[in-house]
Amino acid sequence: MNKKSASLWKSFRIGILILAALIVYAYGFQVTKVNLGEFRKESRQESRVRVMRALARPDIFAYQQVETTVVVPLYIPCPAEIPQNTLTDQSQPYLILTPACGKPGEEIKVEGFNFPPNLKGPLYFVPSSDPADKLALQKGNIQADSQGHFVFSFKLPDRLSDQVQYLRVIVRQNVGLPHFSATAIETWNKIIETIFLALLATTIGTLFSIPISFFAARNLMKDVKSSVTQIALSLLGWPFGVFGGLILARWMGEINSLIRANIFFSIGLTAGCALAAYGLLRYAFFHRSGNSSFGWRLIVPQFAQMIAVLLTVQSFFLISQLGIPAGMAIATHLGKMAFLGNFITQLSDLMLTSLPAVLAIGGGAVLGSLFGNLGRKLNERLSIHALKVVDFLLAMLAGALLCLIIAAVIGWLYEIPNLGRFYLIASGLGAILGAVLAGLTKPRQPLPVGLAIYTITRTVLNAVRSIEALIMAIVAVIWVGIGPFAGVLALGLHTIASLAKLYSEQVESISPGPLEAVMATGATRLQTIVYAVIPQIIPPYISFTMYRWDINVRMSTIIGFAGGGGIGFLLIQNINLLNYRAASTQMLAIAIVVAAMDYFSSWMREKYV
Amino acid sequence: MLTVTNLTKIYPGGVLALDRVSFAVPDGQFLAVIGLSGSGKSTLLRCINRLIEPTDGQIIWNEIDITSASEEELRTIRRKIGMVFQHFNLVHRSKVLTNVLAGRLGYINPAWSLINHFPKEDVQKAFRQMDRVGIADKAYQRADELSGGQQQRVGIARALMQDPQLILADEPVASLDPVLAHSIMKILQEINKEDKVTVICSLHFLDLVHRYADRVVALKEGQLVFEGLPEEIDDRKFKEIYGKDAERVG
Numbered sequence: 001m002n003k004k005s006a007s008l009w010k011s012f013r014i015g016i017l018i019l020a021a022l023i024v025y026a027y028g029f030q031v032t033k034v035n036l037g038e039f040r041k042e043s044r045q046e047s048r049v050r051v052m053r054a055l056a057r058p059d060i061f062a063y064q065q066v067e068t069t070v071v072v073p074l075y076i077p078c079p080a081e082i083p084q085n086t087l088t089d090q091s092q093p094y095l096i097l098t099p100a101c102g103k104p105g106e107e108i109k110v111e112g113f114n115f116p117p118n119l120k121g122p123l124y125f126v127p128s129s130d131p132a133d134k135l136a137l138q139k140g141n142i143q144a145d146s147q148g149h150f151v152f153s154f155k156l157p158d159r160l161s162d163q164v165q166y167l168r169v170i171v172r173q174n175v176g177l178p179h180f181s182a183t184a185i186e187t188w189n190k191i192i193e194t195i196f197l198a199l200l201a202t203t204i205g206t207l208f209s210i211p212i213s214f215f216a217a218r219n220l221m222k223d224v225k226s227s228v229t230q231i232a233l234s235l236l237g238w239p240f241g242v243f244g245g246l247i248l249a250r251w252m253g254e255i256n257s258l259i260r261a262n263i264f265f266s267i268g269l270t271a272g273c274a275l276a277a278y279g280l281l282r283y284a285f286f287h288r289s290g291n292s293s294f295g296w297r298l299i300v301p302q303f304a305q306m307i308a309v310l311l312t313v314q315s316f317f318l319i320s321q322l323g324i325p326a327g328m329a330i331a332t333h334l335g336k337m338a339f340l341g342n343f344i345t346q347l348s349d350l351m352l353t354s355l356p357a358v359l360a361i362g363g364g365a366v367l368g369s370l371f372g373n374l375g376r377k378l379n380e381r382l383s384i385h386a387l388k389v390v391d392f393l394l395a396m397l398a399g400a401l402l403c404l405i406i407a408a409v410i411g412w413l414y415e416i417p418n419l420g421r422f423y424l425i426a427s428g429l430g431a432i433l434g435a436v437l438a439g440l441t442k443p444r445q446p447l448p449v450g451l452a453i454y455t456i457t458r459t460v461l462n463a464v465r466s467i468e469a470l471i472m473a474i475v476a477v478i479w480v481g482i483g484p485f486a487g488v489l490a491l492g493l494h495t496i497a498s499l500a501k502l503y504s505e506q507v508e509s510i511s512p513g514p515l516e517a518v519m520a521t522g523a524t525r526l527q528t529i530v531y532a533v534i535p536q537i538i539p540p541y542i543s544f545t546m547y548r549w550d551i552n553v554r555m556s557t558i559i560g561f562a563g564g565g566g567i568g569f570l571l572i573q574n575i576n577l578l579n580y581r582a583a584s585t586q587m588l589a590i591a592i593v594v595a596a597m598d599y600f601s602s603w604m605r606e607k608y609v
Numbered sequence: 610m611l612t613v614t615n616l617t618k619i620y621p622g623g624v625l626a627l628d629r630v631s632f633a634v635p636d637g638q639f640l641a642v643i644g645l646s647g648s649g650k651s652t653l654l655r656c657i658n659r660l661i662e663p664t665d666g667q668i669i670w671n672e673i674d675i676t677s678a679s680e681e682e683l684r685t686i687r688r689k690i691g692m693v694f695q696h697f698n699l700v701h702r703s704k705v706l707t708n709v710l711a712g713r714l715g716y717i718n719p720a721w722s723l724i725n726h727f728p729k730e731d732v733q734k735a736f737r738q739m740d741r742v743g744i745a746d747k748a749y750q751r752a753d754e755l756s757g758g759q760q761q762r763v764g765i766a767r768a769l770m771q772d773p774q775l776i777l778a779d780e781p782v783a784s785l786d787p788v789l790a791h792s793i794m795k796i797l798q799e800i801n802k803e804d805k806v807t808v809i810c811s812l813h814f815l816d817l818v819h820r821y822a823d824r825v826v827a828l829k830e831g832q833l834v835f836e837g838l839p840e841e842i843d844d845r846k847f848k849e850i851y852g853k854d855a856e857r858v859g
């Protein structure tokens with residue numbers, strides 16, 4: 001009894017489930033407008049056939065064509081006397097009408113001789129006494145047989161004239177070897193653009209996502225812990241470092257504009273800077289930090305390192321400023337290889353533009369870690385009670401500064417009117433938050449900063465990844481205009497997010513043994529990454545990069561739909577113009593490239609991983 | 610002198626892996642750590658160089674408090690403590706030479722090492738150490754192309770590169786056959802006797818303990834249940850350490 005009711009209940013449940021599924025699908029049909037009637041409609045069928053036939057004949061090859069035009073006089077109605085036909089050269093194509101004249105609506109037979117065999121061509125009625133008149137009505141198509149003969153009948157049109165009128169037949173004959181059509185050449189150019197678009201996007205994505213992937217790897221970040229003092233001081237150090245870096249960049253830029261006058265002088269200076277930097281670096285690095293006795297032995301190499309870094313940056317500035325005119329000069333003198341010069345110019349420009357940003361980030365990192373170290377020293381030196389007070393003050397300051405920066409961004413974004421008060425509120429809030437944090441933690445208590453960074457990185461990556469590259473392209477087009485560069489930016493950004501995620505998962509799955517072993521030798525965190533993590537992740541990284549390139553080639557074929565350059569731009573244009581034969585060529589090109597890339601990437605992965 | 614006092618480790622899951630363990634190791638001693646699987650041997654060794662953060666207790670080594678060392682101090686301590694692992698823990702895809710040189714990472718300038726550049730003396734030293742453990746001809750092979758015994762030699766050479774005053778060996782021969790086991794143990798013994806390096810080595814087989822160790826500590830469920838000479842482990846002590854159903858092999 002019990003069993004029976006259970007099984008009854010079960011069938012009832014299944015019935016309900018099926019019913020629910022039915023409703024869901026019914027609604028799905030409703031909203032997606034599934035309608036076979038439209039599919040069966042005559043006009044649909046016609047256009048379907050037309051498009052499919054066009055698609056089946058991609059416009060790739062074209063022939064040089066010779067056009068043969070033959071005309072024959074025609075009279076409607078019959079005149080009193082028909083002028084004698086002068087044409088007698090029977091080796092040329094000619095037309096004979098029977099009868100040679102008639103009333104409108106009368107059936108008339110057109111016979112052609114000596115036409116190029118097996119060719120098709122249009123037959124026109126020319127309502128004019130000029131046989132070459134542009135205005136002509138197509139009456140049908142003729143089809144010559146293997147002897148070059150055809151017969152065609154048609155009704156005379158209602159176009160009375162006492163003048164002579166004409167019939168015209170045009171056939172086009174292919175001569176010589178086939179050559180690539182204009183569409184094919186255009187497609188080829190765009191597909192090259194597409195492949196390089198994908199290559200650049202993948203390169204940019206890889207370069208940025210490698211460092212990011214370490215921050216998004218739990219196993220590397222979970223042990224990174226610092227005390228409140230350290231975190232607060234480092235947070236305070238960062239903005240000042242960024243600011244200092246920017247000021248430094250401006251100084252260096254000004255120095256450069258002063259000495260730009262003489263090209264030989266700047267070349268010499270660049271070389272001098274680079275050499276000096278190299279020498280200093282060698283000196284600094286070969287000084288072992290073995291004996292940790294404090295004193296000039298430790299200070300001097302540090303100082304030398306700093307000067308060397310500054311000199312290096314300065315020489316980068318100089319190089320990039322030299323590179324712009326140098327690239328232009330090369331471009332004007334190299335003719336076909338001008339793109340190399342352009343490359344140098346663009347690269348230098350890129351370097352010049354990004355150097356301040358690099359300096360700002362570098363300055364922030366340096367000052368942040370210096371301040372962090374100071375925090376560690378404070379933790380060691382100060383008593384618990386003093387530390388508590390210091391922590392409170394620092395945390396409040398850091399919180400206020402952080403919130404002030406966030407407030408500045410928000411204020412700018414939303415154009416908030418009463419900025420002074422807004423900033424005051426924000427920094428007050430930050431200070432309170434900092435105080436609360438300091439109050440909740442014990443002095444010297446290690447807080448999981450690493451996990452916080454990990455979580456933030458992961459969240460940002462997931463958010464960016466969920467935006468399709470096609471949508472990013474729309475934004476990128478607003479930033480840099482329609483063209484492949486926008487596509488590179490959009491695809492690059494998407495690549496960063498998705499590769500960083502894939503990479504970090506690889507980092508998380510490495511075997512922990514070597515990590516532990518290298519850590520045990522007293523290596524720093526960075527050394528551990530270089531010696532124990534990187535060798536383990538190289539194969540999957542290569543594999544994922546290839547895979548991503550594959551995806552990027554695929555994506556770049558359609559990124560043009562949104563104005564991102566590449567072949568997609570051409571494709572969507574031709575589809576909109578109903579130029580299906582050209583579109584078919586582009587689809588074919590996409591299919592070939594994607595298949596080739598697929599094959600190539602799997603071959604590379606097999607070979608090198 | 611290494612002094613461990615009331616060392617306690619509770620893992621996040623709540624497992625009490627070490628329970629107020631105290632003992633001392635004079636310089637130059639070969640100390641064996643024995644105990645059943647799961648008794649806390651690995652945890653103990655890793656607490657000494659703080660690969661695992663102890664929950665409580667103190668470890669003093671040459672008057673330095675390891676347990677309260679800052680991250681920076683810990684690195685200078687660690688570089689004097691070599692470590693040898695049961696599964697060798699080599700970086701498989703790297704060359705043997707690179708694996709050995711990794712032992713110098715605590716000494717050389719971090720920035721230089723990032724581009725895989727080591728001073729000449731260090732490279733020479735690496736070849737001397739590889740020669741010493743008998744794998745100099747394998748320097749340019751990938752680490753995973755070597756046999757188990759050879760891999761453990763690489764591991765020892767890596768530890769020797771640190772100029773260690775203490776070597777922690779966590780079951781260094783547990784994944785090797787008996788013949789290889791003896792050859793590896795002999796290398797450790799030689800380092801201990803000739804270079805006067807203190808060795809703390811966890812072992813599974815009592816015959817190895819008898820043959821190589823100066824002194825033994827035994828762990829059982831995280832507690833220190835025996836401390837003394839290898840000869841003092843009689844049948845009664847054995848049953849105490851390994852449980853009453855255990856039987857001696859070898």
Ligand SMILES: Nc1ncnc2c1ncn2[C@@H]1O[C@H](COP(=O)(O)OP(=O)(O)OP(=O)(O)O)[C@@H](O)[C@H]1O
Binds near residue numbers: 624648
């Ligand atoms: N990361 C960890 N998290 C939680 N518990 C752990 C962890 N590592 C070890 N343990 C537990 O701590 C106890 C001691 O482990 P440990 O690895 O130190 O034993 P062992 O004596 O080295 O064993 P074996 O001889 O098998 O290597 C075991 O009960 C183990 O399950």
Ligand SMILES: [Mg+2]
Binds near residue numbers: 650651652779780
């Ligand atoms: Mg173990």
